[in-house]
Amino acid sequence: MIKLSDTQRKIVEHRDGALLVIAGAGSGKTRVLTERVRNLLENKIGHYRVLALTFTNKAAEEMRERLSDITDLENKAFIGTMHSFCMEVVNQRGSAIGVQGIPHIFSSTGDLIQILSDVFKVNPSLQSILIKKEKPQQFLGQVYQFISEQKRSLRSPEFFLEKPDESDEVNLSAYLYRQYDDMLRAQNAIDFDDLLLLTYKIFTERPKIADMYRRLYKFICIDEAQDLNFAQYNVLKSICGEQFKNVMMVGDPRQAIYGFNDASSEFMCSDFVKDFSPTQIELTENFRSSRAVIQVAQILEPDFQMEGILPIQGEVQAFCCANEQEEAEWVVKYLEELSRKGHNDIEGKVSWNKCAILARNRYVAKQIEEKLSKSSIPYYIRLTSAQESESELIKCFELGMRLLINPADYIHFQQLAKLLNVNNTDITLHKSTDDGNTILRNLYDCAMNSNRSKDSWHNCGDALLSAWKTLTDDNPNFLKALGILEKCAESTFENEIQQKEMVVNDIAMWKQHWKKYVSTSSYGSRTLTQFRNQVALGTTQLQTEKDAVALLTVHTSKGLEFDVVFVIGMCEGIFPDYRAIQKQGKALLEEQHNAFVAVTRSKRLLYITYPKFRKMPWGDIRAQSPSRYLTQMGIPIFSTK
Numbered sequence: 001m002i003k004l005s006d007t008q009r010k011i012v013e014h015r016d017g018a019l020l021v022i023a024g025a026g027s028g029k030t031r032v033l034t035e036r037v038r039n040l041l042e043n044k045i046g047h048y049r050v051l052a053l054t055f056t057n058k059a060a061e062e063m064r065e066r067l068s069d070i071t072d073l074e075n076k077a078f079i080g081t082m083h084s085f086c087m088e089v090v091n092q093r094g095s096a097i098g099v100q101g102i103p104h105i106f107s108s109t110g111d112l113i114q115i116l117s118d119v120f121k122v123n124p125s126l127q128s129i130l131i132k133k134e135k136p137q138q139f140l141g142q143v144y145q146f147i148s149e150q151k152r153s154l155r156s157p158e159f160f161l162e163k164p165d166e167s168d169e170v171n172l173s174a175y176l177y178r179q180y181d182d183m184l185r186a187q188n189a190i191d192f193d194d195l196l197l198l199t200y201k202i203f204t205e206r207p208k209i210a211d212m213y214r215r216l217y218k219f220i221c222i223d224e225a226q227d228l229n230f231a232q233y234n235v236l237k238s239i240c241g242e243q244f245k246n247v248m249m250v251g252d253p254r255q256a257i258y259g260f261n262d263a264s265s266e267f268m269c270s271d272f273v274k275d276f277s278p279t280q281i282e283l284t285e286n287f288r289s290s291r292a293v294i295q296v297a298q299i300l301e302p303d304f305q306m307e308g309i310l311p312i313q314g315e316v317q318a319f320c321c322a323n324e325q326e327e328a329e330w331v332v333k334y335l336e337e338l339s340r341k342g343h344n345d346i347e348g349k350v351s352w353n354k355c356a357i358l359a360r361n362r363y364v365a366k367q368i369e370e371k372l373s374k375s376s377i378p379y380y381i382r383l384t385s386a387q388e389s390e391s392e393l394i395k396c397f398e399l400g401m402r403l404l405i406n407p408a409d410y411i412h413f414q415q416l417a418k419l420l421n422v423n424n425t426d427i428t429l430h431k432s433t434d435d436g437n438t439i440l441r442n443l444y445d446c447a448m449n450s451n452r453s454k455d456s457w458h459n460c461g462d463a464l465l466s467a468w469k470t471l472t473d474d475n476p477n478f479l480k481a482l483g484i485l486e487k488c489a490e491s492t493f494e495n496e497i498q499q500k501e502m503v504v505n506d507i508a509m510w511k512q513h514w515k516k517y518v519s520t521s522s523y524g525s526r527t528l529t530q531f532r533n534q535v536a537l538g539t540t541q542l543q544t545e546k547d548a549v550a551l552l553t554v555h556t557s558k559g560l561e562f563d564v565v566f567v568i569g570m571c572e573g574i575f576p577d578y579r580a581i582q583k584q585g586k587a588l589l590e591e592q593h594n595a596f597v598a599v600t601r602s603k604r605l606l607y608i609t610y611p612k613f614r615k616m617p618w619g620d621i622r623a624q625s626p627s628r629y630l631t632q633m634g635i636p637i638f639s640t641k
C-alpha cells in the first residue's frame, strides 16, 4: 500500500461531488491523483470508466504505469491528454456534426500556413491582395494567428461573414478563416485547435452525446489544472452539462507557465469554484526537495509555505563562467565528478538518470548538447514535443506515408514533389481521386525524369516505392518498410557517412514510435492512420531513458523530479526572457513561475550557471548580467576560473 498523509488520504477517498486540490510543488499531487483513480476503480461498484486528463503524454504514461496492476485498465479508464481524448471523441462521434471518417491531424504550423498560402493561390482576387502586402509571409503568419485565436475562443468559421472586404483587415481575416477551414477539410484534415473546437461542438450541439459520455465516465480527474485555457475549460464544462459534478481538479497556481497558450489559473481557482462549488483541500507538505532547495523556492514564491520539510540539507550553488562554451564544459565536468565521487545527500551512486540540465529555451541548450555529444555521458533531449526526420530519404518516406492514407493531402503531396525535384507542371497532375499508390508511382516516374535520376536517388526511389508498398492502412508492415530503407541507405550512402548517420538515426526514431504505438494498441486494430495521428499527438514519443542525463527546457521538465538539477543560462534576457522583460506584467510573472518550476525540479542539489559573455543571435559578443532571480535568491556566485 502506497504511503499517504492524512490530507492526501482524504483526497484519495473523496467520492461524489467536485473537488479542488491546490497543492505546492512536491506535495504529492501526482500521487493523490493516481491513487484516487485507483480507489475509484477498485472500490466503487458499477459499470463506468474514469476520465483522467493529464497535461502531458509523459504524465499520462507515468499514471498508466503506476496503475498497470489493475486488470483491464485500458477498458476501465481513459488516461491521456485533453487533445488525445478529443481525438477519440471526434473519431467516434465527429459524423454527428459532419466530420467525415477519421480526420488526419496537420500539426506543423508551417503546413498550416502553407494551406493559407494555397487559399490565396486558388483565388485570383485574394492573390492580388497578397501581392500588395509588403511582407506577405508575415501577413500569412498574422492571419494564421487570428484563425488560431478564433478556434481557441471556440468560434467556428460560421460565425463570420461570407464575403471578403479588402479594406477591413478583421473582416478579411475572418473570410480567410472560412476558406482555410474549407481547404483543410477538403484534404480530410484538421489542426490541433480543431480537436477542442470540434469536441465542443459535438457536446453542445448534440447534448445526447454529452449525456452518453457522462454516463460512460462517472468521474473526471484533471491534472495540472492551473494550465487550462478557455477552450479546454469549456470543453470540460460541455461534457459535464448542468448537473454533473464529479470533477476533481489538481493544480498549483504558482506553476502556471502556459500563459502564451491562453492558459490561466483563473479557470481552476475562480471559474471552477463558481461553476462546480467544489470541496477545497490544500496540500502543504513537501515530500521532494531538500531544505536548501525549498529555501530558494520560497524566496521566488514567498507564499510557497510548506509545513513538512525533508530533514535533508542539500545544496544550492551558483557559478559564473567566461562564456557559453565554458559554461557547458563546466557542467559536463561537474557531472562527471559527481558520478565518480557521489554526494553525501544522495543515497548510493549518482547515476545519470538522477541528473537533469534545464534551459529556459532550446537555443540556450545548444552548447551543452554539443559538449554532451562529445563526452562519455549518456543523455537524452526533450527540448520540444515534436520530433522530425532529418534525412531526405526518411522525410520522403514520411510524406509518402501521409499520401497513402490520405490521397487528398495536397500540402504534403507538394512537399514530397519538391523534395523529389518534380517540376511545377508535373505537380498539377495530382488527382485526389487517385489512390495513394498511384499518386506515389506517378510522382516517382516524374522524379526519374528530373535531375534526381542522375544521382543516388535512383536507388532510393526504388526502395521508397517498395517500402510504401508494404504499407496498407489496415495492415501496415511498418518495420519491414523501415528495413528496406535501412538496406538502401547502407548501399547508397556507403561513402557519405553523415547522410547515412542521419538516415540511421531517423529510422531508429521511427522504430521507437512504432514500438510505442504497438505497445498501446491491440493487434488487429492497428492502422496507419491511427499511428500517424498518435505520432502527431505525441503519444508515441519516447519519454525518458533508463540511465541517461535529461536535457530539458523548463516547460518539458514540468512534473518531473531529479536529485541533481543544473539550470543553465541564468542571465537577464534569457531567464527572464527579454520579451517578458519588455512586456512586464503577466509575462514577467510567468517567468517567475518558470524559475520556480525550474528550481523545484530538484530533490537534493541545485546548480545554477550563467555565462559572463554570450554570442548573440546576430553575431555580437555581449556582456551578461546575472538573472534577477539569482540576485533575489541571494545565492553567492562563484567564478569557475
Ligand SMILES: Nc1ncnc2c1ncn2[C@@H]1O[C@H](COP(=O)(O)OP(=O)(O)OP(=O)(O)O)[C@@H](O)[C@H]1O
Pocket (backbone or CB within 6 Å): 003, 004, 005, 008, 023, 024, 025, 026, 027, 028, 029, 030, 031, 032, 252, 255, 286, 287, 288, 558, 559, 560, 561, 600
Ligand atoms: N505521503 C508521501 N510519503 C512519502 N513520499 C511522498 C508522499 N507523497 C508524495 N511523495 C513523494 O514526493 C515526491 C513529489 O510527489 P509528486 O511528484 O506527486 O508531487 P507533485 O505535487 O506532483 O509535484 P510537482 O507539482 O512539483 O510536479 C515524489 O517523489 C513522491 O513519490
